[in-house]
Amino acid sequence: MTIAITKGISVSVETIFQREHSNEKMHQYVFAYRILIENNSNVTVCLRRRHWHIIDGDGTKREVEGEGVVGEQPILEPGSKYKYVSGCNISCEMGKMHGTYTMENMEDHTFFDIDIPAFMMEVPFILN
DSSP states (O other), X not given: OEEEEETTEEEEEEEXXXXXXXXXXXXXXXXXXXXEEEEOSSSOEEEEEEEEEEEETTSOEEEEEEESBTTBOOEEOTTOEEEEEEEEEESSSEEEEEEEEEEEETXXXXXXXXXXXXXXXXXXXXXX
């Protein structure tokens, strides 16, 4: 698990290789990732946007941007948590992701970015 803390908001990530959805012969490797966002600040925030950087083991880079996460724009009051699961496919046996969430301070309606920590996606058998 990897963790980043920005302005009192913690983002932790855990990855899971999805063997049943992957196709090694076609070089398609699918990973799920679990995100936990914890608002340890003293203001209510809303997650408005996401911006991902995805890097395959061969150096191929992609970016994904959009509103919210998994179709939602969660509001987190001080002390609250939000969890979701999503997924990513890569064309190599390993890769990594990192990014930012754009948050809105619900008191003064200003926007700020928080870090999503870099995390590895590795097919378990490549480490043997």
